[in-house]
Amino acid sequence: MTSKPVELEIRSWSSPDVDFKAWRPDDRSDVFFLLEMEIGVAGEAGMDVFQVVVSTPEGLRARSSKPVVRERATLILADYSWDLLRRTCVEIVARCAAASWEESVLRLQRYFMWEYEDYSVS
Template sequence: MKAVLKSIGSIDHDPKTYIPEDKKAFSIALTLSIGSSQSNGADYFDLFVCSPEWLCQHQWIPEILRHTLIVRKYDLDEITETINSYIEKCHCDTWMETAEKLSRYFAWEFEDYSV
């Protein structure tokens, strides 16, 4: 099953028009809508994007960072290209298997969900 990025959004900013106040030390939380290329539906995945300088200023304790993309500059085209390259690695037979693979990189809305 082929997964595709259907949209990128953010609660705090419009990713298309976002201009960081500090171009060297910035962060933005993105919500990715990713679904099967064969359907209109999608699941939500979160990704935190930040610069190394932002990390130096805000991460005071040792921590394993998951679901985080570190970039030198805010360039939505470059970020989207990077996201798409990771999505392309996550093809499986079913959507559930594909979404579980995607959750290695992006925080899936149904991760650890049990019925």
């Protein structure tokens, strides 16, 4: 018998690069910024910060001299739309729900950087 997955929710959205309340890109095809989300289990206290780089192909091209992009935690949108970005992140988070928070975090790390990634207590 499998247990019911926990329900995950995104509790906040922020960025050190843009102010979502006021920002509108000059060119929706040239976007590149870091998105931070606080994600937790619905109905429970506590949450952790997850990050993802949001870019369009032109935004990536304009800001990288590398011929290959191999970083994980990068979402590439053909054309920037806040609604599309938000829906995509909500869908990813819902798909990552597992039987426990710990298992869910392992799944979330496939798509996002986690604030405690590679953290160890000596």
